[in-house]
Amino acid sequence: MLHKWKMSYRLRLLSYMFLVGFLPVLVLSAGVLLIVYQNIDRTEAQEAYQNIHSVAEQVSSSVDGYVKLVDTLSESVVIEHVLEQSSDNVREAYAQMFLLMRGNHEQATLYVLSGNGQVALSTSDIPHSYKLPQNNGWGVFAKAARSKDAVLISAPKQDPDFRNVVLTVCRAVRKDQQIIGYVIIDIERRAIWDILNNYSSQDIILTDQYHYVFYDTLGSSKEGVVSGITGSGSFSSTSGIVRDPDNPDKKLYYFHEPKYHIGVMQKEITDRSGFYALRRTIAIFDLVVLAIIILLSYKLTRDLWKPMGDLVTGMECVRQNNLDVRIPIRRRDEIGALAATFNKMVYHIRRLLREAKQKEETLRIAQIKGLQEQVKPHFIYNTLDLIKWSAKAGDTKTVALLAVSLGRLLRKILGKSAFITVREEFEILQSYMTIQEKRFGDRIQVEFLLEPDLADKYLPKLILEPVLENAVKHGLGSVTEKGRICVSSRLKGKYMEFEIADNGAGMDLAKAQQYLEGHDDQHVGLYNVHLRAKLNGDATCGVTIKPQAEGGTRVIIRLLVLEEGTNS
The missing domain is CATH 3.30.565.10 (Histidine kinase-like ATPase, C-terminal domain)
Structure with a gap:
């Protein structure tokens, strides 16, 4: 390809030597960096998938416990009597509630609410207001009314009362197919924080099935909004990798927990300082190799080109009829033999031309004399x-x-x-x-x-x-x-x-x-x-x-x- 450009032979030779010498080093360096980068990527992906699978498993297990607690209370006769506005069973109902919530008081709040709003029991000293009966048919109550089992939704972060609540488990209590009340557990941030405490160095995000962020390890300010990866096909499979909408240069690893449809995502936070240091070292090494290759290539091309340049100059002198030219013999190899042969050829041409000129001059003189002798007898006669x-x-x-x-x-x-x-x-x-x-x-x-x-x-x-x-x-x-x-x-x-x-x-x-x-x-x-x-x-x-x-x-x-x- 280089011969199509208008380049001198020396420049083409220097380019070929540079490519042959430096290109393999460049390819090798790029290959090493690529292998290291892919290995770091693969290691990071493995660690990330292990983390998010573990988080999903622990969150799902914790939710399972709360769901069982809600199921237990929903089927309790004492709770049923309380919801029927029997004041004789309130103390016993509280006893069951606190017994079941033993050890979880700081992580969740348990509610027993009647559908008409006249009964409201809670394990919290400052309970949230669910505003029954006006909220019947809305939110968690509407979802519980449509299901015979406990349901799970993320808490409405827009309501200040639910700022520290991340998930709500609710089940409707029925008697003769009629809803007489609800058993609710509000799972607070502390419950998730205790689970993710072992992953404090990781940036983990939890979403519900609608991609609603209900927990973010970076703080609650990013909670209560729909994830920026909505519609990007992030949950088209159980797990995968997408680009972080907040930082497109970063990756986002996700896992979709199938039972409760909880999405667990972890941002790419791998420390790549070692890779960058390796890249700098390889770059410096490549520059040193490049300098050595350029130096050697220049020296070699100069040793090759100097005799060739002498030969080109000598041929140009011969073309201009300067046969006194003699090029120096700088080498003892084939190029030196070529220079010696050129000198012998020029000497031979010079000798032949001298002989030819002498013969021509002799012939010319003879011809002139013959012509002159022609004149003499003509005039004399x-x-x-x-x-x-x-x-x-x-x-x-x-x-x-x-x-x-x-x-x-x-x-x-x-x-x-x-x-x-x-x-x-x-x-x-x-x-x-x-x-x-x-x-x-x-x-x-x-x-x-x-x-x-x-x-x-x-x-x-x-x-x-x-x-x-x-x-x-x-x-x-x-x-x-x-x-x-x-x-x-x-x-x-x-x-x-x-x-x-x-x-x-x-x-x-x-x-x-x-x-x-x-x-x-x-x-x-x-x-x-x-x-x-x-x-x-x-x-x-x-x-x-x-x-x-x-x-x-x-x-x-x-x-x-x-x-x-x-x-x-």
């Missing part, structure tokens, strides 16, 4: 031909003059130097025209314009003579009027241009192009000059042929400026 015809005509003075001019030309032409100055080249041209004047007489007028800055520059020998000869022979050979030739020069930066213009018959440009490309074996002069100009210069050098508006032809020879040191 034309001059000798002119001397021959002058001798046949008996013009001995002309023959003598031509012989002297030819000798002077031959001394310059046959010299060992392949390059001469522009001034010497112009002297050859002037000597040549001296010979041609004997042939054409006054029909040709030649003008030489030599720029002073060019006089001492060097150029290939006889590079201009064939063009001038071509202008005389082909341009003005058939002209009957006064023929004019202008030989001019100019300096343009590192180039020098020579222009030979005539007012002769002109030249067909298509044929001229063929001459320059060497397609005509009978006209090799222009091709010879054009090729020599390129071989001694660059691609911009050569011959350009243009027509003149007033007639004739302009031939421009573009040459590279050669300094004196070139003459060898």
Whole structure:
């Protein structure tokens, strides 16, 4: 995946090493933390379920005792007589009540009430008022009237008289299927507190079947309200785990006691300081391992990348035609062998290029000499031909003059130097025209314009003579009027241009192009000059042929400026 991003090889290598080195440590640390956390969770859940099952069992057992007490009194003949408003049995009724409540006076209050409200017996010095007969058909009385057994409801916390009461057990006393009174026990907070005293460190909540909180170990201020987990499916099963509505980050373990439908819930209060300390220790360990991995990865990638970087730099130098590059050999392994092989390859390429250049230079010199030698006999033959015809005509003075001019030309032409100055080249041209004047007489007028800055520059020998000869022979050979030739020069930066213009018959440009490309074996002069100009210069050098508006032809020879040191 990393190769899709625009990352350097070194960064990708560092990333791979980091992932391979640190990812297993990270996964292992996460696994250890997960196992410890799950173990803590599992231990806490087991302890919580044990606690709430134990609480539910003890609460249910306590309620069972009070239910039996109520059943006993409800079936007592003495109680029945009292409820029938027999004052003779009141003392005996109290005796039974206090006997049955022996040891439970501080935990519960026992009531015997007639349905018409005229009889009210209680084991409390300050009894609650149940307000009979007006409350018949309401609350606990309505529920008891519908059942033949004792019923259990949570106390109405909104009534100040029942602030310390948590549960009420009630059973209707019947005679001839008619309700004549009720036996009631109010179970107070102290009874539940005695049960939960062994779990004082736990936050335990007790609810009835309607999720009404009738006891909370954190205080009575949270009692008398419907639990916030109502409707969350908390009692969809006998036991389970839900989120604490007061603190969603905490868990709430619950158990639903099936007999009296009492819900017992315990909040998550496990001390996780040990887990947090372990997490901090593992985090510090991971950071140390990360630092070590980064350090080692950086060192290793640097040891790998430095030679690779040298190799990349060396290849870039070769791409830029720098064959003098040599990369250092930093290692004694395969990468070091690669660097040594690269150096040998560059040396081999440099040697091959040097040999190829020497061969090319030798070939170029040979080609230039061949082209130059082509010019010499051509010019000499034309001059000798002119001397021959002058001798046949008996013009001995002309023959003598031509012989002297030819000798002077031959001394310059046959010299060992392949390059001469522009001034010497112009002297050859002037000597040549001296010979041609004997042939054409006054029909040709030649003008030489030599720029002073060019006089001492060097150029290939006889590079201009064939063009001038071509202008005389082909341009003005058939002209009957006064023929004019202008030989001019100019300096343009590192180039020098020579222009030979005539007012002769002109030249067909298509044929001229063929001459320059060497397609005509009978006209090799222009091709010879054009090729020599390129071989001694660059691609911009050569011959350009243009027509003149007033007639004739302009031939421009573009040459590279050669300094004196070139003459060898």
